Amino acid sequence: MYAIRAGLQKFQITPNFEIESIIRLYARWIREGRLTVNSDWNKDLGVTFTVQDPCQLVRKSFGDPVAEDLRFVVKSVVGEEHFIEMYPNKSNNYCCGGGGGYLQSGFTEERRAYGQRKLQQIVDTGADYCIAPCHNCHSQIHDLSEHSGRHFPVVHLWTLICLSMGCLGENERSYLGEDLASVGL
Amino acid sequence: MGETTTLVLPRQSAFLSQVMGLLPEGGNLSMCLTCGLCSSGCPASGLHDMDPRKFLRLCALGQDDLVLSTPWVWMCTMCQRCVYACPMQIDIPRLIYAARAAWPRENRPKGIRGSCDQALNTEGNSAMGARSEDFQFVAEDVLEEVKASQPGWEDLSVSFNRKGAEYFLNQNSREPVTEPDEMVPLWKILHTVGCDWTYGTLGWAAENYCMFLADDKAWETIVRNKVRAVEELGCRYWLNTE
Known part of the structure; x- marks a missing residue:
């Protein structure tokens, strides 16, 4: 998204459309009652989650308001009491190290060294899961989790939204841990 | 001292x-x-x-x-x-x-360069080199399977190049290429809220490594192709999945 936004500016293009993030729409749809999520499924399970603020979406695009939307969605879906913040966060969050072409650059050792700070941030929350609502973040944090041997699950936000609505199919659970693998099936 | x-x-x-x-x-x-x-x-x-x-x-x-x-x-x-x-x-x-x-371009990291070049070489701007017809085939194939195997989702729909849709949804190539089932939860959410959206066969891929490669000309080519894709369909929003 940032590449488009920055590109429009840099190359002085004025498009006939607006740029939107699905994160903002998720929040709006939940507020409007169109997306009927709830966190009842997690009441007894008590699985805890932290969330990664993607740089491209938050610091580099929409700032803290979209970070608030992201938290609103996450808390609606997993339960406020099961959400744990990383510190620092929102616009001040650390990059995970998956951006800038790092995953493709071949500098694997350096990429993982870079990711140590993110890994420690996540581990310090003590959360069971990390939600990564960005593809590069997801790939990088998943790799950090596996490579460090910590093996905490890293999930997309859409997975949890559908899980909370009871409509997550059997084949749509690749990134869930064993604890949630059969919830709502 | x-x-x-x-x-x-x-x-x-x-x-x-x-x-x-x-x-x-x-x-x-x-x-x-x-x-x-x-x-x-x-x-x-x-x-x-x-x-x-x-x-x-x-x-x-x-x-x-x-x-x-x-x-x-x-x-x-x-x-x-x-x-x-x-x-x-x-x-x-x-x-x-x-x-x-x-x-010099040839000295920049091969992986980033390759991703940019793939995007330049495909009409969908896929850094993984996914062809648009394959993207459409995979999406429709997954859709049919969901409709046939998941009760309550018989009406789930996915459209391509539908003019006048409110949202032009882009998709990271990683989904159709390596984990197509990950597209389904997103479709279900969009279906649940009655969102008016379409995919396109032009400029559909969300990623853009030409910017990270610091190749201005390629970056501009990609951005212009993606803008054209949304404008030709007359969509009001370019919707990113992140």
Whole structure:
């Protein structure tokens, strides 16, 4: 998204459309009652989650308001009491190290060294899961989790939204841990 | 008394002057207070014996040979946390971008270059080289399976190139290429809220490595193709999945 936004500016293009993030729409749809999520499924399970603020979406695009939307969605879906913040966060969050072409650059050792700070941030929350609502973040944090041997699950936000609505199919659970693998099936 | 050691001989930096000429307010690049807030909050600090403050100081002291040769420019993700932390709002990532661009294209990391080239070579701008017909085939195949096997989702729908849809949804190539089932939860959410959306066969891929490759011409080509894709269908929003 940032590449488009920055590109429009840099190359002085004025498009006939607006740029939107699905994160903002998720929040709006939940507020409007169109997306009927709830966190009842997690009441007894008590699985805890932290969330990664993607740089491209938050610091580099929409700032803290979209970070608030992201938290609103996450808390609606997993339960406020099961959400744990990383510190620092929102616009001040650390990059995970998956951006800038790092995953493709071949500098694997350096990429993982870079990711140590993110890994420690996540581990310090003590959360069971990390939600990564960005593809590069997801790939990088998943790799950090596996490579460090910590093996905490890293999930997309859409997975949890559908899980909370009871409509997550059997084949749509690749990134869930064993604890949630059969919830709502 | 210790002896004075001259670490570097200050010179005028042609590189820095060139970048400052390109940026509004010169990118504030001459306003560094050397406080180090950039480096203390940068996960790339220390890699290859470099950090954002050091990089900027080397520029300020005209050490262009070092600045333009360190592989560290590929280890900074241009995440802009340094800009956010800097009391003078110095745009170090723009400097990094310019340093990347100063590398001969063939010497830039092969993986990023390959991803950019794949995007240039496919009408969907897929960095993984996915052809649009394959994207459409995979999406429709997955859709049919969901409709047939998941009760309650018989009406789930996916459209391609539907003119006048409110949202043009782009999709990271990773989904159709390596994990197509991950598209389904998103479709279900869009279906549940009655969202009026379409995929396109032109410029559908969400990723853009030409920017990270610091290849202006390729980056512009990709952006223009994606703009054309949305405008030709008359969609009101370009919707990103992140």
